[in-house]
Amino acid sequence: MPATSMEELVSLCKRRGFIFQGSEIYGGLQGFYDYGPLGVELKNNIKAAWWRTNVYERDDMEGLDASIIMHRMVLRHSGHEATFSDPMVDNKKNGKRYRLDHLVKDQKADVQAKVAELMGADPENFAALVAALNANSAQASQALKDAGVRDPFSGEVGDWTEPRPFNMMFKTTIGPVADDDSYGYLRPETAQGIFTNFKNVVDSTSRRLPFGIAQIGKAFRNEITPRNFIFRVRELEQMEIEFFCTPGTDEEWHEHWLEQRLKWWEAQGVPRSKIEILDVPKEDLAHYSKRTYDLMYDYPTLGHEEIEGIANRTDFDLGSHTKAQGELGIQARVDENLDSVAKLTIPHPETNKPVVPFVIEPSAGVDRAMLAVLSEAFTKETLENGSERIVLKLRPHLAPIKVAVIPLARNREEITSVARAIKAELQGLGLGRVLYEDSGNIGKAYRRHDEVGTPFCVTVDFDTVGKGEDPNLTDTVTVRDRDTLGQERVKISELSGWIRERLR
């Protein structure tokens, strides 16, 4: 059974070294997390699985790793300077600041209903209520106060300001002179690096439509209220594809990608039955989107929240970043661009005339993926002897440690030397991390490896080295299976093949 509460996951992650609070020894920095020894392995394995499926196993994809700090013109013409903002309100009593929709969502149902009534909005349609609050800021401030909206920090009814937009991009100065023009932004999504490199990739690979560019990397959003562990952070990582296709084929590709992405989540142990597909209502679509499917995973404690967005971005992005906009028959409504020096077109596959392609974008968060994968793998079992064990039933390709090799006696050279040789051999298979584990007694080692999801523990004992009771067991080891708890005696000479077959 998956995790039932976020607390269980937070506690496991800290206890076993998956995730730590960022800058913890100085009191922590809200919205920033550090990935520990096992967290970095799990994260790398998730990213590798995504890259394998979306780049290596397809013939219509290229990879990219663009820089994080971008020219301000990129984020101006992408629309982020003007629109990448969330409405916020302050409580004048204590100066606390909240994202408007989060504040209202966290209120009791009767308070929420009262806000809706005062705004003349439908209480059943949360998005419409938030839109009404945004559109009428003076009335909104009064409604929040009159409805008795409480400050989550103080628990008291707040003295709320009017909602106003807060741009979530991190700005930074570039170079030694901090004048008005020497600034750039930390990218709020990896996508823009793909659009600005479109021509470079096309020219250097000779790609024709349809094809995609995939990228995994950090993105930064100065979230007003970062919360729920790694679900909403200010420094995040994204796995994004921009799939370029001929206008008119976009809707078909959108469906294709929805299906592909659901399949991929399933292969990571996140079943379809736990993901709701939200066909985002027109009024909630981002400025660039014609249609978006949000994949809403059922997170413990949080309920259904977005794990991935799959958007039809039309020709908005390339149309916004291209020069000579007037000549290209761009369909999206774009602002004039007199700064770009590149024409972002590709030959139409049928007419050969230059066309600005449409874009389908599957965009998944690595941190949210990690939380979902951990949540699904988390299992509490009661064993036959009545004791409880926690086990992470991660898919083997995601497990941070693939095999732990345990010498039964850590100061008997004849045992440790065999264990070390086995570790070296298994490590050489290139399956991922193999750990030489001599940190404690065997029972504790098994418990620890259950909790971190190690699929197999290999134990080297006295029988292995011909000093046990059964001479038939010489040159064999015990392999313990994480999920079944079964133990099997395997010949050392056959161990690599045995492990490789099961971890493939």
Ligand SMILES: Nc1ncnc2c1ncn2[C@@H]1O[C@H](COP(=O)(O)OP(=O)(O)OP(=O)(O)O)[C@@H](O)[C@H]1O
């Ligand atoms: N602050 C964040 N922390 C962690 N992951 C995030 C964050 N913002 C976005 N993501 C991830 O990046 C993906 C694509 O970003 P997108 O802009 O579509 O998110 P969003 O719609 O702004 O998310 P939300 O509505 O939850 O703020 C999301 O599906 C999510 O997995």
